[in-house]
Amino acid sequence: MSRRVVITGMGAVTPLGLSVRESWESLLAGKSGAGEIAQFDTSGFAVRIACELSGFAVEDYIDKRDARKMDPCTHYGVAASQMAWKDAGFEDGGYDADRAGVLIGSGVGGIQTFGVQHAILMEKGPRRVSPFFIPMMIADMPSGAASIALGLKGPNFATVSACASGAHAIGVAFHTVRRGDADIMVAGGAEAAICPIAVGGFANMKAISSRNDDPERASRPFDAERDGFVLGEGAGIVVLEELEHAKARGAHIAVEVIGFGATSDAFHITAPAPGGEGAARAMKEALRDAELVPSDIDYINAHGTSTPLNDKYETAAVKSVFGDHAYKLATSSTKSMTGHLLGAAGGIELIFTALTLESSVIPPTINYDTPDPECDLDYVPNQARETKVTAALSNSFGFGGHNAVLAARRFEG
Amino acid sequence: MADIVEKVRQVISEKLQIDAAQVTMEAAIVEDLGADSLEQADILFSLEDEFGIAADDTDEADGLKTVADIVSYLEKKVTAE
Numbered sequence: 133m134s135r136r137v138v139i140t141g142m143g144a145v146t147p148l149g150l151s152v153r154e155s156w157e158s159l160l161a162g163k164s165g166a167g168e169i170a171q172f173d174t175s176g177f178a179v180r181i182a183c184e185l186s187g188f189a190v191e192d193y194i195d196k197r198d199a200r201k202m203d204p205c206t207h208y209g210v211a212a213s214q215m216a217w218k219d220a221g222f223e224d225g226g227y228d229a230d231r232a233g234v235l236i237g238s239g240v241g242g243i244q245t246f247g248v249q250h251a252i253l254m255e256k257g258p259r260r261v262s263p264f265f266i267p268m269m270i271a272d273m274p275s276g277a278a279s280i281a282l283g284l285k286g287p288n289f290a291t292v293s294a295c296a297s298g299a300h301a302i303g304v305a306f307h308t309v310r311r312g313d314a315d316i317m318v319a320g321g322a323e324a325a326i327c328p329i330a331v332g333g334f335a336n337m338k339a340i341s342s343r344n345d346d347p348e349r350a351s352r353p354f355d356a357e358r359d360g361f362v363l364g365e366g367a368g369i370v371v372l373e374e375l376e377h378a379k380a381r382g383a384h385i386a387v388e389v390i391g392f393g394a395t396s397d398a399f400h401i402t403a404p405a406p407g408g409e410g411a412a413r414a415m416k417e418a419l420r421d422a423e424l425v426p427s428d429i430d431y432i433n434a435h436g437t438s439t440p441l442n443d444k445y446e447t448a449a450v451k452s453v454f455g456d457h458a459y460k461l462a463t464s465s466t467k468s469m470t471g472h473l474l475g476a477a478g479g480i481e482l483i484f485t486a487l488t489l490e491s492s493v494i495p496p497t498i499n500y501d502t503p504d505p506e507c508d509l510d511y512v513p514n515q516a517r518e519t520k521v522t523a524a525l526s527n528s529f530g531f532g533g534h535n536a537v538l539a540a541r542r543f544e545g
Numbered sequence: 546m547a548d549i550v551e552k553v554r555q556v557i558s559e560k561l562q563i564d565a566a567q568v569t570m571e572a573a574i575v576e577d578l579g580a581d582s583l584e585q586a587d588i589l590f591s592l593e594d595e596f597g598i599a600a601d602d603t604d605e606a607d608g609l610k611t612v613a614d615i616v617s618y619l620e621k622k623v624t625a626e
Contacts, residue, residue: 256594
């Protein structure tokens, strides 16, 4: 019989709070994490809003001497990893470090550091570029630094697939534990891209909402008036553990990861394939991997970015996979509240999916006011909903045509 | 001279998060103060920047081991400028 993989720990820093619990409570209350960008002067920028972390103090998690050699994306990734590790109850041992690994994805890695050091290069010349520039910038460093912080010596690398990076990390980590290459994987995503060069770039793609005068209502997935996503930042990390290993040490087990589907659109660098063709195949692959049929799924945590094309094609993809059942299951986008955490989105959204399975409360899609005829599913508009959820999917799609879908189920022995 | 010594001790203690009293003139940056090679380079480049030293000759800065080595390197450069 094949090995089963369960979630035994979760950690997060999100625009809705500096812990999983605080973020989840804000989600169920339908709170938006959006506001005017505070971390740099946005004069002259077409987009001046984002979902930023509030009150994050790196010294609460990382020694000051080490912290100054890390980009904020690594600060967030390490902080969330430590929370997840503690939540799993591993602080006092109970594991073989050689059989425990880390896999944290990031869309753009240390892009803040890149911007700062590039300015120094232009202004002062190459001799002034920090010797820490490269290790601060490279996108594998949240994973590398977390493995150092936790002392884990199993598989350690990063996935890079833009906004699907976190979901790919968890999917690959899930398969790593299932096939026996490790017993424990700390996995998820980390991102810190609210900086001048990234905001400028996303704005010029017309990918992000320019609703500057009403930030809390800017992220409005599936609503007819949507005009792009709102950038978010943070990290979401889970501890994936082989079931018998978790049982043997008496770990709290609420949710099992059961499937991972990954496909490519092979269509366009940024636009999704028409009809959500690649996304649909990823959902089918996740169901196949999980040995589920479409009618088993009660909830989909949508990619739901609030861009015109994503939400339309994701809806079409869900309908093509689920047929009539598409209208019976619930689909919601937590990005309506967190904003889009890019490479960290898949991490926090699997956590929210797991909490939905554990608590039987579905977080809403807020700012859903005006129905779009092309988006006609049950998006759990504006109010959280109590209902039993046994199995769920979490969708993530990234520029480059990367599609990653995770399947999870309430653990019932 | 006193300014340079003070600044060197301040930068090293800040970068390595150690007490300034530990940063004696005889202390070796790596062996005694625990810096790694990247921290050692970072300390030097920050001090060069602090004193506005043109960075046209990297060879001279190689092989600086102790706090005193860095101080004398900076003194020579500052005087030359």
